[in-house]
Amino acid sequence: MMPTPAHFFPYPRPRQFQEELMHRIFTADAIIASAPTGVGKTIAALCSFLADRLPGERIVVLTRTKSQARIFMEETRAISGHITRPLLAVHLRSKQELCPVFGDDAGYEEFLQLCKLKRDCEHRRRFRERLDEIPVLAERLAAGDEVSLINYGCPHAVAMELARFADVVIASYNYLLNPFLRSTFLGKLGNAMEELLVIVDEAHNLQNMDLLSRRLSRRSVELAAKELNYDFSGILGLFSGKDELLAAEELISAREVEFLYRRGVEVLERRLRKGRKVSYTYRVASFLRAALKLSGDENWVFFRQDGRLFLKPLFPAELVEPLKRARKLLLMSGTLEPEMYAEMLNIKAETCSIPGIYRSNLYYLGIRSGLSTSLAERQSRGDELWRSYAGIIKEIQEATPGITLVFFPSYEVLACVRRYFTAPAEPRDSAGAEELISRLSGRQALFAVAGGKLSEGVEFTVESEEGKRSLVKSVVIAGFPFPVPDFEMELRRRAFERRYGAARAFAFLSLLPMINRVLQSAGRAVRSARDRACVVLLDDRIEYLRYFPEELRHEVKLVELEELAAEVRWFHSH
Numbered sequence: 001m002m003p004t005p006a007h008f009f010p011y012p013r014p015r016q017f018q019e020e021l022m023h024r025i026f027t028a029d030a031i032i033a034s035a036p037t038g039v040g041k042t043i044a045a046l047c048s049f050l051a052d053r054l055p056g057e058r059i060v061v062l063t064r065t066k067s068q069a070r071i072f073m074e075e076t077r078a079i080s081g082h083i084t085r086p087l088l089a090v091h092l093r094s095k096q097e098l099c100p101v102f103g104d105d106a107g108y109e110e111f112l113q114l115c116k117l118k119r120d121c122e123h124r125r126r127f128r129e130r131l132d133e134i135p136v137l138a139e140r141l142a143a144g145d146e147v148s149l150i151n152y153g154c155p156h157a158v159a160m161e162l163a164r165f166a167d168v169v170i171a172s173y174n175y176l177l178n179p180f181l182r183s184t185f186l187g188k189l190g191n192a193m194e195e196l197l198v199i200v201d202e203a204h205n206l207q208n209m210d211l212l213s214r215r216l217s218r219r220s221v222e223l224a225a226k227e228l229n230y231d232f233s234g235i236l237g238l239f240s241g242k243d244e245l246l247a248a249e250e251l252i253s254a255r256e257v258e259f260l261y262r263r264g265v266e267v268l269e270r271r272l273r274k275g276r277k278v279s280y281t282y283r284v285a286s287f288l289r290a291a292l293k294l295s296g297d298e299n300w301v302f303f304r305q306d307g308r309l310f311l312k313p314l315f316p317a318e319l320v321e322p323l324k325r326a327r328k329l330l331l332m333s334g335t336l337e338p339e340m341y342a343e344m345l346n347i348k349a350e351t352c353s354i355p356g357i358y359r360s361n362l363y364y365l366g367i368r369s370g371l372s373t374s375l376a377e378r379q380s381r382g383d384e385l386w387r388s389y390a391g392i393i394k395e396i397q398e399a400t401p402g403i404t405l406v407f408f409p410s411y412e413v414l415a416c417v418r419r420y421f422t423a424p425a426e427p428r429d430s431a432g433a434e435e436l437i438s439r440l441s442g443r444q445a446l447f448a449v450a451g452g453k454l455s456e457g458v459e460f461t462v463e464s465e466e467g468k469r470s471l472v473k474s475v476v477i478a479g480f481p482f483p484v485p486d487f488e489m490e491l492r493r494r495a496f497e498r499r500y501g502a503a504r505a506f507a508f509l510s511l512l513p514m515i516n517r518v519l520q521s522a523g524r525a526v527r528s529a530r531d532r533a534c535v536v537l538l539d540d541r542i543e544y545l546r547y548f549p550e551e552l553r554h555e556v557k558l559v560e561l562e563e564l565a566a567e568v569r570w571f572h573s574h
Helices: 018-027 041-052 067-082 108-118 122-129 131-142 156-164 179-189 203-208 219-225 233-239 254-273 280-293 316-325 337-342 373-381 383-398 411-418 430-438 486-499 502-522 542-547 561-573
Strands: 029-033 058-063 089-092 168-172 198-201 214-215 302-306 307-313 328-332 350-353 362-367 403-408 445-448 461-464 467-470 474-476 533-537 557-559
Touching: 018 029, 018 041, 018 350, 029 337, 041 058, 041 067, 041 198, 041 328, 058 067, 058 373, 067 089, 067 168, 089 156, 108 254, 108 280, 122 131, 131 156, 131 280, 156 179, 203 316, 203 328, 203 337, 203 502, 214 219, 219 233, 219 254, 219 280, 233 307, 254 280, 254 373, 280 307, 302 486, 307 316, 337 502, 362 561, 373 383, 383 403, 383 411, 383 445, 383 474, 383 561, 403 411, 403 502, 411 445, 474 502, 474 561, 486 502, 502 542, 533 561, 557 561
Parallel strands: 029 328, 029 350, 058 168, 058 198, 089 168, 198 328, 362 533, 362 557, 403 445, 403 474, 474 533
Antiparallel strands: 214 307, 302 307, 461 467
């Protein structure tokens, strides 16, 4: 008899809506599901996929952050203990991140070349020597033994070999979305795409084209010129002029790029002998090589913006096209609109929306008038606008018995407001974020950017006798976080309007990213049934509220700007 998701469920009873979610996932071949924090979507997805898996098939989970990957690893172990049958989950992190030789102080393209050039690598040698032991290692890891992969050689090579024996493989989006990496990955797994059951976690990120994009600065070319006795003036000329779309095959010489690529490899080889790991010549040649290689692909654009060169895909639907061949596909997130994503990604899939089980723990406030970060307001009010934002944020902070987490539309707006209100701001790296959170206490404000490092995958919690407790008591959305209207945005707008029409283009490119960022930001405050928080939408463009999910737009209480602090104080006192 075929098992059901309940057979794999490792906890005493499902949470609210969790059984419904598991049934919907189990019975669908392709499904886009919106399931907010608290429903338990990770364990629901794994149980449903394991129940539906056929012999020879493998579950592949695509995640964006290490914290999300860690949750899938932990839940697989919980299932394994429950069914008393070892299940192996393997987390494939970046090859560069795992490398014990080169680390992360070189660009990724350079790192890959350095890895090839390190022909005497002791870790690769040990991997070859112990290759026959990997099946036994897989059994030990599935049984729960703590084993350091480096004992078996190159950690990435060991992890890739272990993936052949894994029930669940957890990897970054690039492993299946990057056209250059996908075939290699599938070859290592020993599976065709049709033999995979694919989970895309936090699938709202699929609209973010920066996941696969590349860029090149003028400074990198200038540094390359210092490495070689070579005239880079032709390449430097690509950086001059207005923001515009560029034709790689007309502006770049393939012969020159291949010459520079070979010289870049030589520079890397010489520098490797001296313990150095960077060649700007190689970095420049790798970028231009990719631009030429993708010049015939209509989904990729090569353009100049703000004095830099970019290579980016246009349509997420083209990138996820290979995923449609998977035997089972789940795109899930707590903040996406399933029907809109199905249309944008051109996927024929069932859709499922689970209501937020903590929605009654959030008190939404909006303002009728007085503040917005629209371009017209910035131009007409200047610095007075930022002083006003700083003043009302200060009042909200003082009315909040805990952390006030403030999300701005951009780093530029954050910096403008911070001139008038001193508060710690979002750090540049994840390690810095965790260290900053550990120092938070009292009635403190923390500035961040919607869609940035602190809006997703970071927990603002502490352990208490009852379990985890959120430190954040108020969240302020200091301006609706629409994407920046730059040249790249204009490129996308024209392309999307040709394909979808003006209304859908605006929805896909502007509304969806804005709504996702607001929902992600609001979700930082309530992580359990014990948490309560006030969410303040500090932007008077209330006409956009009609596009938000029903449970939010009907619960926003609109007040006058001068009444906000009193409303926040009232909520926290009741």
